[in-house]
Amino acid sequence: MRIKIALALMSGVFMMVWIAILLGYIFLSSPLQLIRRPILVIELLSIISFLSSVLFLVEARKVLPRWYLAVPLCASLFALVIVNFWIYFDVEKFPFGDPTSTAEIFWIILTALLSPFSGLVFLSLNGHPDSMNVYLVISCVVSIFSMFSLFLIIQEILKWSSYEPLLFFPYVYWVIVMPIIGVCFLVRAITYKNPGNVLTSVTVGSTQN
Numbered sequence: 001m002r003i004k005i006a007l008a009l010m011s012g013v014f015m016m017v018w019i020a021i022l023l024g025y026i027f028l029s030s031p032l033q034l035i036r037r038p039i040l041v042i043e044l045l046s047i048i049s050f051l052s053s054v055l056f057l058v059e060a061r062k063v064l065p066r067w068y069l070a071v072p073l074c075a076s077l078f079a080l081v082i083v084n085f086w087i088y089f090d091v092e093k094f095p096f097g098d099p100t101s102t103a104e105i106f107w108i109i110l111t112a113l114l115s116p117f118s119g120l121v122f123l124s125l126n127g128h129p130d131s132m133n134v135y136l137v138i139s140c141v142v143s144i145f146s147m148f149s150l151f152l153i154i155q156e157i158l159k160w161s162s163y164e165p166l167l168f169f170p171y172v173y174w175v176i177v178m179p180i181i182g183v184c185f186l187v188r189a190i191t192y193k194n195p196g197n198v199l200t201s202v203t204v205g206s207t208q209n
Contacts, residue, residue: 002055003059005052006055006056006059006189007052007056007185007186007188008190009052010049010056010073010185012048012049012052013045013046013077014181016046017179018179019045039088040088053077056070056074066124067124068124069123076110076114076117087101090103105157109150112150114178115145115146115181116143118185119139119143138184142178145173146177149173153170
């Protein structure tokens with residue numbers, strides 16, 4: 001049950017744009033000013049997703065032989081939490097200020113890495129009675145798009161040239177592609193069934209042999 005909860009809550013950071021928009025409409029006249037400072041919502045979702053990834057690791061160690069594949073996502077979410085604080089206190093315009101700050105560059109890199117690291121989480125669940133092929137294919141396709149977008153943006157930033165024509169790619173990634181991964185986490189949380197203590201079973205089997 002805890003793995004189900006962890007998987008569901010880990011989807012939060014992937015839905016950050018739509019959740020920020022929704023909360024922006026709800027609190028439009030609120031002093032929270034969620035539309036003006038979306039990093040507040042992103043930070044909250046990042047913290048929730050990070051803590052959920054820690055919970056997933058703790059519980060997955062008991063039942064999944066390849067639980068360690070979820071470590072990169074957990075580490076990247078922790079780094080994202082730190083970078084979000086950095087952006088909130090140090091960056092005037094977010095995202096894509098002029099010039100692009102170091103914090104924003106780290107933020108772009110970390111959000112792009114979330115997709116391939118999510119694929120590793122799904123891979124850690126591979127071998128589970130439910131088929132994982134669909135999740136792995138989706139995460140692979142999304143990862144290719146995220147890495148391609150990251151390469152184009154970072155290349156232009158490092159050349160100190162205008163990257164405005166390339167903004168289409170990261171916005172598509174944040175608004176459409178990342179939520180697809182978020183939906184995969186939610187669906188996986190719903191369909192997940194605890195296979196029992198796999199590690200114990202393997203250990204007992206080895207001892208008997």
